[in-house]
Amino acid sequence: MTYADRRHAHRRTRAAVALGCLLALVSAACTGGADDPGTSGAKGTAEGPIVVASGLDVTGSGSVRQQLIEEWNRRHAGSKDRQAKLVELPGAADQQRSQLLGALQSGSARYDVVNLDITWIPEFAEAGLISPLPVEESGTADDADFIRQVHATTLWKERSYARPFNTDVGLLYYRPDLLTDADIDPDKQPNANWTWDQLYSTVRTLGLNPVRRDERAGWTTQLKQYEGLTVNTVEAFADAGVHLTDGEGRYSSSPGKLKKGLDSLLDRVGRGRVQPAALSSDETASLADFAEGRAVFLRHWPYAYGALENLMEAKQYAVNRLPGKAVLGGQNLAVTADSPRAEDARALVTFLTSRESERCLLDAGFAATRTSVYGSVPKPCWPRVAAALRPAGDAPKAEATGEGTREGQGTEARRAYIRLLGAALTEAVQRPRTPYYGAFTQVLQSHVHALLAAERPDTAAAADHLDHALRDVFAGR
Incomplete structure (x- = not known):
């Protein structure tokens, strides 16, 4: 018997007990009477809160x-x-x-x-x-x-x-000040619909090739073994046209498709492009790397826009649509x-x-x-x-730096940000819709993180192993 079946059977039992109590005219004994904290007065409606x-x-x-x-x-x-x-x-x-x-x-x-x-x-x-x-x-x-x-x-x-x-929804934050320092005019960068190739080209122009965690990288994101890794993986898969399930939550991929998705992810986070610390970064760590100048570009969520008001000067950051597909949260x-x-x-x-x-x-x-x-x-x-409400953003952390709350980017910039955010949401993609999502995300994270950490990642072998694991997950096994 499934959990839902047991639950429905339990409810039928409770209903039968309640009916018996009413027929016996001893409802007070069954409900606990007027002093029961779960009821209120003659109507029997539950008390708050x-x-x-x-x-x-x-x-x-x-x-x-x-x-x-x-x-x-x-x-x-x-x-x-x-x-x-x-x-x-x-x-x-x-x-x-x-x-x-x-x-x-x-x-x-x-x-x-x-x-x-x-x-x-x-x-x-x-x-x-x-x-x-x-x-x-x-x-x-x-x-x-x-x-x-x-x-x-x-x-x-x-x-x-x-x-x-x-x-x-995922957004792309970037550092106009660091671009200017490298003789790249941020005003000539795409102001809508970035592509990954354009971002890669800019990273090459910056001439960055980080090896250590404290060295500046082209961009950073969240690749720690947690839900952030699932989000980044699904975005890379979606860009490659790889979908893991159909509308009913049934598995619909294959080793060949998974290899295509994994290759897309590896290309995106390859050495020399992404901050080395990204493999162990969550939202907080990646935001700190960006704010402290260890990354020129950052994939993050909308709340980072408010947080950055308290961490950086207005001219030091800007926001755009994420290249390609962005996952909905x-x-x-x-x-x-x-x-x-x-x-x-x-x-x-x-x-x-x-x-x-x-x-x-x-x-x-x-x-x-x-x-x-x-x-x-x-x-x-x-x-x-x-x-x-105080202004959006992590004000306590800003105060801890001794710098207090900085002045934001202004009304016009915020209006532009809101328009950008609304547009990004209308084109966002979902993660797999399944009752087994908890098991799915753990399996995906485990396989993908091991691949990213490998010295010589083999996407064909990883795709084959991941395919077998996902077949079991989406079948509820």
């Missing part, structure tokens, strides 16, 4: 998610049962996923709303841990305002299980299957993903999920939330 579980806010903006929760609470100050509480889970994404799976499967934690990485939706939906949106709430005009590719991450088997909260809000506050939880999710709330997320450094937020006349952020 509505508990939202989420990962940590990486923007350093004063916790925009917490500020949005507080705005909801102010708007429902007269209703104790509709108050909400944010619980932030520690650790990296893989650790957060394990915590949420364990908590929801065992019932050990009472979460009503979970903020899930977009890659986890199929797994949590297939396991019966989150509820599909009511049919009347799907496909509405409001849904049409979400960026199409972003909204697609909420779907599994043609049902929507969540609403897009904040999204992400982000989180979606879903209501847990066992939430006794499901109706209020759905109302909270609607508020947190509203046009005003999405603008708050963008102002804080996240990428917003709605098309209208990137338009010419977006709805403004909730005033009290806007007042509570």
